[in-house]
Amino acid sequence: MKRTKTSQSGCPKATKIAKNEEPEKKVKEKQVDDVRIAFSDEIKKYKKLKLENGRKYDVKKVLGEGVFGIVFEVLDEKKQKLAAKMMKKTDEPPEIWKIELHILEKIATCPHENILKLISVEKVIDPPPFCTENVLFTNCLGPSLLDVITKAETLQGPDAHGCTFPVPQIRDIGRQMVAAFAHLDNLGIYHLDLKPENVYFVENGDFEIRNLRNKHLAIEMKDTKIQIGDFGCSKFHKEFESDVKPTVVQTQNYRAPEVFIGLPYSTKSDVWSFGALMCEMYTGMLLFYGTEDENSESTQFEMMQRVVGQYVNRAMFRKALLNGSDRVRKNNGILQRNTKKFDPTVPLHMNLKKFDFEAIPLFEMLKYVLILDPEYRPSFADVAKHKFFAQN
Structure with missing residues (x-):
């Protein structure tokens, strides 16, 4: 069978299955991360990524979107192509996105040629709509x-x-x-x-x-x-x-x-x-x-x-x-x-x-x-x- 809608979804929110236990992540209705934002007018108009360290990146296009983040193709001041993953605003505690960061940092300490490597983690001055100030930079594949x-x-x-x-x-x-x-x-x-x-x-x-x-x-x-x-x-x-x-x-x-x-x-x-x-x-x-x-x-x-x-x-x-x-x-x-x-x-x-x-x-x-x-x-x-x- 060809792909159905179920195959296109991202990973589900991690909720416990066992009875009488609180979920690891509280799932609330109508969260921002339940909605696809890549094709919104606000995202289409977002053309410049400005970091707290003074660096600037030109936003070229959206590469992909997941449950908790959206990935942009960006160019730095030397016209080098990078991938910038912005975290979406959610009601989740801040340590949730840091799990991914810590995992990428762990991989960066012992890289592998077949695994995407983290370049840096930065903060954005004026983040895109629906996104936090946190951004992860990796190579653009x-x-x-x-x-x-x-x-x-x-x-x-x-x-x-x-x-x-x-x-x-x-x-x-x-x-x-x-x-x-x-x-x-x-x-x-x-x-x-x-x-x-x-x-x-x-x-x-x-x-x-x-x-x-x-x-x-x-x-x-x-x-x-x-x-x-x-x-x-x-x-x-x-x-x-x-x-x-x-x-x-x-x-x-x-x-x-x-x-x-x-x-x-x-x-x-x-x-x-x-x-x-x-x-x-x-x-x-x-x-x-x-x-x-x-x-x-x-x-x-x-x-x-x-x-x-x-x-x-x-x-x-x-x-x-x-x-x-x-x-x-x-x-x-x-x-x-x-x-x-x-x-x-x-x-x-x-x-x-x-x-x-x-x-x-x-x-x-x-x-x-x-x-x-x-x-x-x-x-x-x-x-x-x-x-x-x-x-x-």
Whole structure:
């Protein structure tokens, strides 16, 4: 299935799942961060970024917008291109945005070639409307994976069957993602929002579209170098994993099963998102999706189990209940009333194109990664050793 509105949303506000506990972030109605401001007249008229230290930047365009921030492309006085992320005004306590800052500072002390690096944090004299005075400067990267896919689908026209990537480029991009996330694990950081919007090509994102068998067109990038960005939903590891509270994290299409039922997230939650994204690059379609109604989450939760051919075990349900979760699904994790909400489910291996022998190791890797129980799901260090990534 192609993208739905659920796949376009940013990471959800981090609210506790367990009963009788206060949420980490108080969710109030009609907050500024619930509204998209990038295309407002006030933002369009904002052309100059003036800092307290006297520096000035020309604002060229909006690069993107998330739940808590908006990113501008700016030019400094030497005409060097940078990305400036402004924090939105919200009712959240100020330490919330500082979590992202501290995570970026941690990464800057031990940088990685596949992770976006913080240049500086500054204060703006006259910030854009709806924004605070806090701004984070990073290098300005090329388009995101989603930008490239969207552009290719536009070029392909309304009869598109889904834009895919050649297996060698999927391997190359995937290998870089695994390296980046293994590094984040070593730094003690959960990303918690891996999706096409947050994977950026370092260069300008030039590509060609060429024909593949079975009426599929392949996006062939001229340069596959990528970096992982957007740490607005990220968190530091706790000293003890038992200290992690059950919280709704990750964009729904890429959300791990344990999060759906009310178990704490872990490093393995990012691994699940990685698997869903890798399959999407091959098929050109979302691997998991919900519906456009109030049953969206339960529909996707059921679908995920059917796609991977596994069902959430009793041990996971027991742990969720002990955590006080009110999100536990009954009937062995399946809500039968939702089975007609989505298209007939295609098992994971059925997404392999006919006679595409080159992709067999890819699907062996996906089967290895997409394990419902995080206890048995591999880490990124394990995934890096899979034979799919050992090939040139």
